[in-house]
Amino acid sequence: xxxxxxxxxxxxxxxxxxxxxxxxxxxxxFDYFLWYKKYPAEGPTFLISISSIKDKNEDGRFTVFLNKSxxxxxxxxxxxxxxxxxxxxxxxxxxxxxxxxxxxxxxxTLQVKP
Amino acid sequence: ETGVTQSPTHLIKTRGxxxxxxxxxxxxxxxxxxxxxALGQGPQFIFQYYxxxxxxxxxxxxxxSGLQFPNYSSExxxxxxxxxxxxxxxxxxxVHSEKLFFxxxxxxxxx
Numbered sequence: 001x002x003x004x005x006x007x008x009x010x011x012x013x014x015x016x017x018x019x020x021x022x023x024x025x026x027x028x029x030f031d032y033f034l035w036y037k038k039y040p041a042e043g044p045t046f047l048i049s050i051s052s053i054k055d056k057n058e059d060g061r062f063t064v065f066l067n068k069s070x071x072x073x074x075x076x077x078x079x080x081x082x083x084x085x086x087x088x089x090x091x092x093x094x095x096x097x098x099x100x101x102x103x104x105x106x107x108x109t110l111q112v113k114p
Numbered sequence: 115e116t117g118v119t120q121s122p123t124h125l126i127k128t129r130g131x132x133x134x135x136x137x138x139x140x141x142x143x144x145x146x147x148x149x150x151x152a153l154g155q156g157p158q159f160i161f162q163y164y165x166x167x168x169x170x171x172x173x174x175x176x177x178x179s180g181l182q183f184p185n186y187s188s189e190x191x192x193x194x195x196x197x198x199x200x201x202x203x204x205x206x207x208x209v210h211s212e213k214l215f216f217x218x219x220x221x222x223x224x225x
Binding site for chain 1: 118120147149154155156157158159162169170172204206213214215216217218219
């Protein structure tokens with residue numbers, strides 16, 4: 001049962017344009033959502049997060065939008081740069097008792113062309 | 115401030131063997147989590163340690179076990195290795211369950 005889904009395995013955009021990465025989830029009990037970026041041979045790096053009580057969070061070129069009614073999350077990168085080329089994972093936090101664990105999507109590979 | 119470090123970076127084992135992976139937490143972080151990332155998939159939660167005790171576990175069999183030490187470093191042990199255990203193993207540290215900071219991982223190959 002895939003509770004967090006990234007339905008686009010890959011995305012290619014031109015440098016300077018907007019990149020939009022999407023994520024859908026099924027569990028309405030998720031309370032916190034995060035985006036991670038991963039380069040080859042490195043661990044995932046935290047990018048931006050959003051609490052379930054908000055619908056938007058912005059940090060520089062990165063904005064995350066949360067639509068709770070649609071159970072949909074998106075990451076906007078504006079403007080996109082070649083250094084943004086990486087695999088992007090969305091993740092949702094679920095609690096079991098006192099333990100918070102992250103449930104990850106399968107990832108979307110972003111390629112930003114110069 | 116040092117980040118999360120994992121060792122070794124790569125490991126090759128034979129089916130049936132046992133393996134121990136190590137992780138040093140980021141300074142000030144008291145919670146360690148381990149994730150398994152199979153090729154083409156997102157990381158999957160194995161378990162979490164807080165104050166040297168396991169306080170949460172994902173859908174992994176008991177042959178996956180771990181330890182957390184007083185300095186918050188951690189080990190992941192896998193017994194009776196199977197071919198499907200081949201994956202990237204990621205350690206992450208955090209303060210309680212806030213955002214996780216990951217190490218670069220250990221790439222395990224089981225032949």
